[in-house]
Amino acid sequence: DICIIPEVDSSLVQSLGQRLLPWLDQLSLEDLNPSIYVGLRLSSLEAGSKEPFYLHSLKVDYQQSLLRRAPSDEGADPQPKPSMGQLALYMLALKANWHDHKGHPPGGYYQYGLSILALCVHQKRVHDSVVGKLLYAVQHDHHLQGGPLSVDILAMAGLAFTCLERSNLNSDLRHRITLAARTAKEKVLRAQTPEGYFGNVYSTPLALQLLTTAPMPGMELGMACLHARAALLASLQDGAFQNPLVISQLLPVLNHKSYVDLVSPDCLAPRVLLEPATTTPPPMQLPEFIHVMLKAPSVWPPYRHAVSVPAGASLEDVLWKAQELGGFMYGTRASLSGPYLTSVMGKEAGEREFWQLVRAPDTPLQQGIADYIPQDGETIELRLVRW
Template sequence: MLPLFVITSLLAFASSKPCDTEGSNRELLLSLNKNLLRSLETQDGLPNPSVHLALRLSNSHNLAKESEHLNKLKNNLHNDLQSSLSNSRPVVGLLALYTLALKSSCYDLNTITFAVGEKSETLLTHLKKQMEQEKEHIAFSQRPLTNYYQYSLGVLALCTSGIRVNNHVSNKLIKAVEHEHFKHGDTESVDTYAMAGMALQCVKDSGSHAQNSAELDTALSKVKQKLLASRRPDGHIGNEFSTGLAVQALLTMGTEVAECAASMEAMRTAARNNIYHNPMAISQTLPALHQKSYLTVKSKECLNEDNTLTLEPLDPVVVLPTETKVAVTVEVVTSSGAAEVYSVDVPKGSSLLEALELLKGKHVGFMYEMESSLWGPFLSAVNGEQARQSDRRYWHLSSDGTALSEGVRDFKIEAAQRISIKNKSY
């Protein structure tokens, strides 16, 4: 039986308030959909399977552009995954998203293979093997090779593809929920709870975890409680960038999220304020605004789809250089606790990445290295020191003591501030 506070929270969450007209909401969805479609033309690096998944879960389509992107995934992303698998690099999260993207296009997954060594095996076989490696690593060291977000994605991708998830694999996720292992640094990861909720709900719906159904139900209740407890006064769950996944998870787990619920309104407000300019952010938010989740791909048929989405030519945007400069102090704290402080003046509106580049040119002692991700570039090394996932370390970014929710390319500097870059463990 659910505690009274959870029941009360559910009722509060489901209640609606006055919100924009249906026509206005529909226009916003269409605008986000078009922005995501345009991102296919400007994306750098590998084609993004999360973007493809969101486009396929939308109600309006441009099937020609989606098909073109699918081909890029099957070539460029496939080759990158092939290289990672051949070099024994753990890529369960990317492999899972690739699986979900293909599934969303109703592609026959049994025709997708990877050759490692002398042996060629299907995508799903490789995904199962990756999950077994992750599971064994948890048994040995109490944590996955990658992280529980990617582990959850792996469970979800296998389950939505009709593959029975090994009980030992799903049990590891259930235990991680029970022991509250979903943390990034000192903060609980709403994104991970959301992805775990979708994965475990899929396992429950498949009926493959009947022996431990009570533990599974307890884990799902805890995930739901964690997400509801993470709601902010403005309606977001966690932060602006985790709300989409959180709403997807709540919908999946049977919580009614009304069209005018506070979380839906919060996402719409953020979208209208251009908070979701990163394609990855749109890709996780758009399905939730359609009141769908990644589990939708399990039953997707790709029949009689609306093919009316077209892109109008955009007027070129001319950004005039600003003469206004703002003072930025950058503090770099290494894993040993040693700190270096630098200062630089940057044009107002510069990205943090642009500020770091200016700092690099001004101070001989400051240097940094970047790596790419689906969210964009991220710091991998500062002043010669690395913060690697394999060592359970990362560069924590904050501004005037508040952790940044955006990456170095997306965060804009509008006023004088102190940026802190700390090598932290998780």
């Protein structure tokens, strides 16, 4: 005996769905409801662009309320943490946000690979089609053929494949996964520069995480990695690693570890307790001033102005100074890599666009606005480009 629900009149279904629609505009804390999202995603109806927006609000709200301190901490918390049931629904909502397998994934292939890796180290199996999309990208996608970020993306994808391989998840794809892990390594290896970096200095840590995961018969790994290691050590000495995110990708390499080792972390390995570095304050000196030419040719009217800042100031200081002088405007958003430039002269970068930082005539910077220290006489161009 089976239970079958005969099809219901579609206009009835639609009118039910329509009653949910106004709720999708209620994004305040007390109104957000993961159940609405899950129900809609599992229905025969969809609410277009309201859906991703609603899910986004859910994520922001739930993440924030999870991070808030427990109500017992001090004073009464007006917004209690979500209940176990609400959390459970939120988890369902995250799962209901499947994507179609055509086109570029929304956060880019880097985040796609990172997500598969994260689930894999938790030993959570994802659908073959999800892994299939990354397999296809590594073998065929032209975005990954030598673009500036290709090594970062290939390294992350390779780490994800290595984890899947070791954990024997998605066993039907085993052969393709092994092949793609090898392809990722080969492409990373081929991207080695004469100085020894894989891609650039900042993609080398992730690249090494990948290349050190396992020996590769038939590949000249040994010399290549020694060369990369020497190049990294030289750039460490030059102070190239100041940004906490890139440091966080490098530290595992220096400890012969990769993200794949999180599958079964070695909790007993001894670790050294860090002590704060003792800094001696620099001697008081009158700051020397430098001049930096700031240009934004892709806005109308084009902006071009010399800005004077103390030597050692960051590009962010230059932008700030230019704004203070008048005639220049910029906006940033916080990210794990630091402040990300989102708008120049009121012009926001659109989808798949970004404000590229370029040292004239044509050298894209390898650091963000907070980390890059311009030299006297340099011209910095802010260009709105597609990626």
